[in-house]
Amino acid sequence: MRKYSTYLYKYYLAITVVALVFSSCKKQSILTPNFDVTVAKTTFNVGEPIVFSFTGTADVVTLFSGASGAEYRYKDRITANGKPQMQFTSYRTGASTQTNTLSVLVSRDFTNVYDIDNLQKATWTDITSRATLSTGVDNTPSGVIDLSDQLTPNVPVYIAFRYTAKKDAAVAQPTWAIKNLAVNNIAADGTNIPIAAQAATNGIAWGTLSVLNSANLWNVTTTVLTFTGGAINADDNEDWVISQPIQLDRAPRAVGVSIKTSATTRLTTYTFAGYATAGTYTATFEAINANKWDEKSTVKEFTFTVK
Template sequence: MKTNNNPTSGKRLAQLLALCLLATFSSCDRDGTESVEFGVNVQTPDAVYAGQPVTFEFDGNPDYIAFYSGEKNDRYANRDRTTLPEVDSLGLSYSAKMQYAENYDYLGDRILRVMISDTYDGSGEINPEEWHDLTDPDPAVNEEYLKSVILETSTTAKLPYAAVNLSQYKDKDFYLAFRYLAEPHTGIKSEGHTLPSDPKKTYSYDNRPRIDITELKLVKREPDKNLIVVEDMVREFVFTPHFVTSKVQNNFTVSNYSMMFQPQEYVVTDGKITVNESQDYDIDVWMVSQKLSPHSVEPDRGTPIKGTNARLGIYQHTYSEPGTYTATFIVTNANKWNSEQIVREVTVEVKPAQ
């Protein structure tokens, strides 16, 4: 077996390998992001009026553009803000509807109660003594109380709007809860049955009332009168059910903008499902929020207005109020490995509506 000891061939091999590596890395320039070139101006800057669209004209074609209008809660300067230094006032409002309620059983009853606590520890163990009832109309309990939905006639009641000032909690962390507390139904079924003491009265429903809650808003006002609204029951309030006394745990639901209490109790007799007429206890179910901080705030996010799929030469936005606004455009070029970003700002003078 012969061995090649020619040093020239080894050197040539090393040179070939170096050339191959150089070609490989040159073919996929990971740092070769195209530099960002972008300009913006306001079309007809002297004729911008509240309620009418303003047109921004662009020069350049970046990969991505995000837009901050400069209006309240849409400011580039607040992109990293998570805390409000000061809260001027705090308020709570909601709407509710009660239905499928026998007025013989529930006329005038305050089944729905709105509770607040700054001592509850979030453990899931509900002690009513730790909670304050905002809907208690007793002046000794609440100087200003929050109205609840009350059955006055028929079998349905509506509460279009109710609100209360919570400014005494504006510098405290607290929990909020909706409490469903209903006494037993009489149990007389609806198929033509009448009450012995009043033969003319018939019963329409077998279970306790259903209550729906909508339009819930926790409103924080800053000293400059800017309003920050918390209203998503799932993402922001994070309500979860807690069953203090309830034989059933179905039909108590919460979605982003609504909540429902609809207790339905059934028994099986001779293979058939029928309404449980032995409701011999007070049902007590709570929907409890996460800990809420009046000084916490979501950062201003801005609006993505362009991706890589199309060229964008102009963009329109409508300001509802007159004033001076700083519109901000975050402009980015990016590839798989790298990105370059610049910020462009333009002042918009918005005149009163014509």
């Protein structure tokens, strides 16, 4: 009898566990946020705070102010059509009169493996003629270098500087410094979208490769690329410094400000510090209710004139 009771207990326990599992896996419905926003006026002065008032509820609320980098329409973008451009400054020093000792090149099929075999297998487009290079003046601007012909969607490019100099029994080989390199995507509306920059917080990473004469190498810091040529009678040099892969049509997502971060907090008002420059801005509030099965949102927008 006891054995039978134990069997029944285990049977009912198993049924209960299965029921709980199925119950917990059942999709829980979610409601669209019942959320609204009001503001006293739509014309403001530069730097004037804007006070928003809220009714209804939502789990989380995010404000996209409409200022550059905070436009709601760009919250999910990762690329943008435009014209990729590059600029840098250069400085050539030394008494050597050798010409064409610095070249600028771009590849779309370099493998990111820094050895001579992979360097030579890659196709390199020489774009030196598009740049103005130093003839002895520090921080000589390259001018705007159009990279549109190098743009293939979803295909990164590699930017390289190649140093070449011949053995000279009279004077040392020249020295080159490259600074302030930046790659930007100029969108159709004229917006300048930064893609990569030499001295940015997460700046361009570089790899170096010596083809001839490893006694002289490119020196890479966060602010400058430097190649110091060999001394008098130094052997021929050929050395490359090659960037990390760079996506020419890359565009950062817009970033909003979370003004309500959980369902348990109450949101009645929020004061935005105001806009730094005059213009027309579209401020967008995105209110979201979500669980592990679903997400629903309500969007409220305001167009502001800032004088």
